[in-house]
Amino acid sequence: MKKAFITAILLSGIYTASAQTYTRRDSLQGGLRPERTNFDVQRYDLNITIDPDKKFISGYNDITFKVVENTSKIQLDLFENMKIDSIVVKGNKTTYKRDNDAVFISFGKPLKKGYEEKLRFYYSGNPTVAKNAPWDGGFVFKKDAAGKPWIGVAVQGTGSSLWYPVKDHQTDEPDKGATIKVAVPNGLMNVSNGRFIGSQDLKNGYTRWDWEVKNPINNYDITVNVADYVHIHDKLNDLDLDYYVLRDNEQKARKQFDQVKPMLECFQSKFGKYPFEEDGYKLVETPYLGMEHQSAVAYGNKYTRGYMGYDMTGTGVGMLFDYIIIHETGHEWFGNSITSKDIADMWIHEGFTTYSETVYVECLYGYDKAMQYIGGQQKNSENRKPVIGVFGVNKEGSGDMYYKGAAMLNTLRHVVNDDKKWWEIIYNYSETHKKGIIDTETVVNYFNKQTGMNLTPIFDQYLRYKNIPKLEIKLDKKSLQFRWVTDVQHFAMPVGITINGIPARLNATNEWQIVKVEAADINAIELEKNKYYVKMEKM
Structure with a gap:
């Protein structure tokens, strides 16, 4: 799904917190050090080929960045099982050193502060295959009913460097967007983030599908979706709505996705204008349940209501809508637009997004149904560990970030006890921090200021301790x-x-x-x- 002060982690030895041991690999992935903070990514231009039979990726990523501090070395990231073919700067191969999944790149001449630089990172390999996406990171290689390849990827928490070279930290998104160009066997289509800008028959049995993102984008949101898709186009006022679904599911999709327009109208009334209008809004059918890939939301709920046909609240209200459409689209505001600096603060994504489900219910079915729904959600919180995780080691907090985070926000609404004021606060929160990278302290300070109340102890109790009041x-x-x-x-x-x-x-x-x-x-x-x-x- 985006940053503030993050506790530094010593690179030597191991780091222990909350009775858990963290390794050098964890700190290299989750921490910030000069080799990461001395440059600011401006854009990614990814150009790859996917061989479905061999489950193999090859290609390169052009990485354009601005030098923030004078330096002769930067850190990028690529999982160890993926091969680095070469790294080229201004036409010349440069030297690098691998350390776990980190790649430390050295430059012949020091890079000067304020200058924009570019490198091309060639790589190849068999990316990790997920055992149970999206709960574990990796690629999903399946077949559709006709036996054609159906491929997706989800890497939230695991790291986008699982499949492409990147600065794998939420504090840095490509400010000027990205292009994702993916070649797949003829007869298949790749759908990625942003706008479709063309395809090219490569005359080798492959066609390349090109997509462009105009907005900053989370690393883990960048995605590929490969299948024999059909395309459905619609509009909501000036916003393009595009749906890519398996050929046999076109009629199901046309009916199921009727939920999109009232949902977007609700969310825009409560959270502000859709944040990525330049890139459009898409639902893409995937061989896994779902993921909030910016402007290309992954959909795999099998055209059912609830969560795979099940109401997780036990109230019956959850069967009024398709959970994946509503929840994953809520992330366009909370997670994709507003991003946490460290995944230890992922409640900023998941708590607000889970709350957006209740907001949707209230928009369409009224306050009483909304309270019934979120009351049912409360029962799913375990209260065994704090919601906030450990900083600097790529460690999320408790799964209670979802239901407990949402329940905390609903509690705050009733603490404020003024709905007009509450909805103004939520709307302005989304607008104030739009396309921003923030932390818990930023959230708490905002709510304290807007309410005129000291809510810090309330946030602390729900987020930093396992117990509820x-x-x-x-x-x-x-x-x-x-x-x-x-x-x-x-x-x-x-x-x-x-x-x-x-x-x-x-x-x-x-x-x-x-x-x-x-x-x-x-x-x-x-x-x-x-x-x-x-x-x-x-x-």
């Missing part, structure tokens, strides 16, 4: 005592309850407080549990 209550005659139990000190958060079915609001802190209530029994007091993701313990 616990509201302890006691009823003594007609006196209700209440307090928060949290890992964070000086925690304060209002919370909604009902007393005999009548809504009330407690301004709870870590200190015991008392209010008079008309309740004969403690069981007459209930939490507004779909609105607030907290525990309540009756004592």
Whole structure:
């Protein structure tokens, strides 16, 4: 799916955190050092051939970059199992050294700050094949019903250097976009990000399909999709909508993708204009479930509603829509447009995107259905590990970044307790940080400023600790005592309850407080549990 201060990791030895050991390979992939920060990628121009039978890639990536600090060495990345054929600068082969998946490239003359440079990185090999994409990174080589090759790739978290040479860190996107030119056997098509700019019969049994991205793009979003596709074109106002699906599925797709227009209208009303209009919007049928590849969203939900025909919320609301269309498109705003600097902060992608599902439900089916939906999602959080991961070692946090992240945002909505203000904050958040690379501190500072509240302890409790806030209550005659139990000190958060079915609001802190209530029994007091993701313990 994009950066701030990242903790430096020493390159010697190993790094240990949270009872887990990290290797030099981890720090080389996840850390920032001078060889990475001394240059800024301007564009990638990828030109490759894919042999489906041999599961083999060959070609090159032209990498244009601006020198940020005087240097004679930079780091690029390519998985060890992929061969470096040569690296060429100004017509001459240059020297390099491999260290795990890192490639340290040396230049004959020092590169001067402010200058733009370019190199061509030739490579080849059999890329890693995913065992269970998209949950593990790699290529997927399958066949369609007619026996023709059907190929896709998903590498989020694993690293885009799995299949092409790149500066494999979310802090640096190619500012001036990219071209992706992919040659595949005649009779097949490749669909990549951005706009189709032409094809060429190479007269060797292969046709090259050329695509261009105008916007900055995450490394892991750059993709290839190879199949015997048919193309469906539509428009939403001035936005081009293009769908590439297997030939036998054209009619299914035309019906299923009717969900796209109301979804985009909803998201644009809540999050701002579609961020990548210059590159268009695409859904591309893939041999795996899905992925948020910018302007070429991977779709593999088999034309069902829910998540592969299943409602993960257990509420029935999840069967009202196609989960993959909605969730992966939400990433165009959260993850592709707004990107985290380090994957330890991936909740910035997944929490907001999972929340976008609830936003969609509210747009189409109303507030009550939306609260029912997100209330069902809450049950899927495990609360075993913090949401935020370890910085500098390419380590994501807990899978709770999805449901717990969304539930935290829904909780914040009801803490703010002013829907007009809340939707203005969410809209302006998307617009303020559009096509930006940020971190958790940036998010928290934004919400603090826009709400005029100190929400830092709330963010910290949900993101940096495994436990959710616990509201302890006691009823003594007609006196209700209440307090928060949290890992964070000086925690304060209002919370909604009902007393005999009548809504009330407690301004709870870590200190015991008392209010008079008309309740004969403690069981007459209930939490507004779909609105607030907290525990309540009756004592």
